Amino acid sequence: MTTETEKCDPLNQLIHHFYSGNHSFSLNPEDIKKIDWNRQQAFLEATVNSTLLKKYPVSSNFSKIFLKKLIEYLESHQEVHDDLYAQLCLAMKVSNHNNFCYKHYVVGQSLDKIITIKETRNMVVNGxxxxxxxxxxxxxxxxxxxxxxxxxxxxxxxxxxxxxxxxxxxxxxxxxxxxxxxxxxxxxxxxxxxxxxxxxxxxxxxxxxxxxxxxxxxxxxxxxxxxxxxxxxxxxxxxxxxxxxxxxxxxxxxxxxxxxxxxxxxxxxxxxxxxxxxxxxxxxxxxxxxxxxxxxxxxxxxxxxxxxxxxxxxxxxxxxxxxxxxx
Ligand SMILES: C[S@@+](CC[C@H](N)C(=O)[O-])C[C@H]1O[C@@H](n2cnc3c(N)ncnc32)[C@H](O)[C@@H]1O
The missing domain is CATH 3.40.50.150 (Vaccinia Virus protein VP39)
Structure with missing residues (x-):
């Protein structure tokens, strides 16, 4: 059961945004101060390094936008984790060959109920x-x-x-x-x-x-x-x-x-x-x-x-x- 405090935790919110393909998040200076090196590591473990996302990766274009934005926020108040930079470089190199990628829809607040869908990000594909x-x-x-x-x-x-x-x-x-x-x-x-x-x-x-x-x-x-x-x-x-x-x-x-x-x-x-x-x-x-x-x-x-x-x-x-x- 997720508590209210966990729900409002900026790290949990970031993880949810990443899973649901949302890069329109914002972080205030107080939030950024809470996302230190260890918590950046925890973000990477829960997202790009998780078994689910390794098997069913999200769109590289989305990763690129998300990680770039996150790094820009962090750079103002934190030491940025090396692996965040490494993941950004990776996302910039990989291109989705076909239009498909995977989206992970979190049902409720906890990450144990996820629906993974292979889909495109375009409104019309192949008619x-x-x-x-x-x-x-x-x-x-x-x-x-x-x-x-x-x-x-x-x-x-x-x-x-x-x-x-x-x-x-x-x-x-x-x-x-x-x-x-x-x-x-x-x-x-x-x-x-x-x-x-x-x-x-x-x-x-x-x-x-x-x-x-x-x-x-x-x-x-x-x-x-x-x-x-x-x-x-x-x-x-x-x-x-x-x-x-x-x-x-x-x-x-x-x-x-x-x-x-x-x-x-x-x-x-x-x-x-x-x-x-x-x-x-x-x-x-x-x-x-x-x-x-x-x-x-x-x-x-x-x-x-x-x-x-x-x-x-x-x-x-x-x-x-x-x-x-x-x-
Ligand atoms: C806007 S999409 C909605 C897809 C899905 N229900 C959703 O909400 O994510 C419309 C869907 O209706 C299907 N569709 C359109 N005309 C159809 C028809 N004549 N018979 C069956 N399905 C049709 C399309 O192939 C498409 O999958």
Whole structure:
């Protein structure tokens, strides 16, 4: 259990910033005085020298910016650890050959609950928005962790999963029965599968279509599901719960997406659907609400004010919807 003092400790805060890929931190002179040589060593041990980050390194570009900034702060009041300079030089030499790197999302305050995701830092890569984690996925996962009872023993399907942060976090931290992540893009599906293998190392891969990994009664999997292709609807796929994060953004897919939601509601009238959105364009979002109503689907807005277990941007315009079939 992390105490309030530990939470406010500048070293712990720096470690969290490094894990979550945030280089917009600031340090005041009092904080800097606390980060002496030994504590700089402790920072290096907990981050770049840790087993996790050695196996799954963060972006070298991010490391470069972070370490340069940290060294600049420290130089004003401290002797800077040699290895901090050495790590900066290393980050400056290495370039990520492809666009991918690893991000480590800390759930709660202690470093023993981490979701590692292979992803890019770019919004669009190879024609898809699905190769990075979006804010709505952080928000949906945080909401799920605050409402774990809704997921208890459920068969969950995620639509438009992207690299899989929401589905993987929920499958790992809520007591679900099964969770299948889906998307329409081959490279996204390949990345989801890798991310499942990273976060569920003890699960065994089954020879199956869709790709499934099991551990006793628990299952996690990945499948192709394009909302425009009705033949992707597996007759046997009848989830208890459907989730989606940041899938309401393209006006041309609102109708096919609502069609998918309606199909699942008709197959299972007790189904619960939760969609988290960042509202970038009011017209597109309202278009989604209108399409839902026109397809006999009702919705309820769920209030989200503060992040609890997972950090997300509280200032953005956002919405989590609960969707059901009208009786
Ligand atoms: C903005 S990304 C969100 C990814 C992820 N849910 C997140 O929040 O990090 C939108 C996702 O929807 C997927 N998508 C777009 N059109 C789709 C379609 N017709 N069928 C299935 N998935 C689709 C994309 O491939 C992409 O992964």
């Amino acid at each position: 898809t928005t699905g190769l990075k984690t979006w804010e709505a996925a952080l928000m949906l996962s945080d909401w799920a962790l605050c409402n774990k009872d809704l997921f208890l023993n459920k068969n969950v399907l995620e639509l438009g999963s992207g690299v899989g942060f929401a589905g993987i976090t929920i499958a790992k931290m809520c007591d679900i029965k099964s969770l299948v992540l889906s998307d329409c893009h081959d490279e996204v599906l390949k990345t989801i599968t890798e991310n499942i293998q990273i976060n569920f190392p003890s699960y065994e891969q089954k020879v199956s279509q869709p790709t499934l990994f099991t551990n006793g009664p628990k299952t996690i999997g990945a499948t192709m599901l394009d909302w425009n292709k009705v033949d992707h609807f597996n007759e046997h796929m009848v989830p208890d719960l459907v989730i989606g994060a940041d899938i309401v953004y393209d006006p041309s897919i609102l109708k096919p997406l609502c069609n998918v939601l309606q199909t699942f509601c008709i197959k299972n009238r007790d189904i619960d659907i939760y969609i988290a959105s960042v509202i970038r364009n009011e017209e597109t979002f309202n278009g989604f609400l209108e399409t839902l109503s026109s397809m006999n689907l009702k919705y309820e807005k769920i209030e989200m004010i503060k992040s609890v277990f997972i950090d997300w941007d509280e200032k953005i315009q956002k919405c989590v919807l609960k969707i059901k079939l009208n009786n």
